[in-house]
Amino acid sequence: GQQLNQSPQSMFIQEGEDVSMNCTSSSIFNTWLWYKQDPGEGPVLLIALYKAGELTSNGRLTAQFGITRKDSFLNISASIPSDVGIYFCAGRRGATNKLIFGTGTLLAVQP
């Protein structure tokens, strides 16, 4: 099935560092979502974006809906060990309710 291009594929950082990851698509989306998945669990919604240019924060997390509507990024500031996991972007386009997911970014944080 179709998936969004998400990068980087993985990141290995030190505790306290900032992190940035992004998703791009050749198609326009009208909603962007960012999820985090821990091992053996389902994805948990972090941030939802509904308007082009929208910038939304959730604690140390900040996400933006790209102005072209074809991309989104997620920033994590001052990373901590519990930030470890796989981060997925997801987009919705047109009238459909289904989400198209990115390929995921594996984040490892060294204490």
Add this chain to the structure above:
Amino acid sequence: GAGVSQSPSNKVTEKGKDVELRCDPISGHTALYWYRQSLGQGLEFLIYFQGNSAPDKSGLPSDRFSAERTGGSVSTLTIQRTQQEDSAVYLCASSSGRGSNEQFFGPGTRLTVL
């Protein structure tokens, strides 16, 4: 319940057998979704329910896959004559309705086909 629940959490089956996977959405959520996640991959959409009807079945990979939803609540995903490539984690999500894009996921069912 408080969240989306799925059962079983793990299922090991032999090639050629049928399996049924169950999803209990968040109470009151009218929309329900099934996704498949292969090892190290993102999530692949399978089917979407609004109430008991399925307006979008476009992600079902073959006619061996089917799903139903009864009473606007519980859904069952059935895979007939399972193949080894069906091995994956099957995730269910629900949302409050047509206008909501915020999908809440269950823990998934890990299916292994030997």
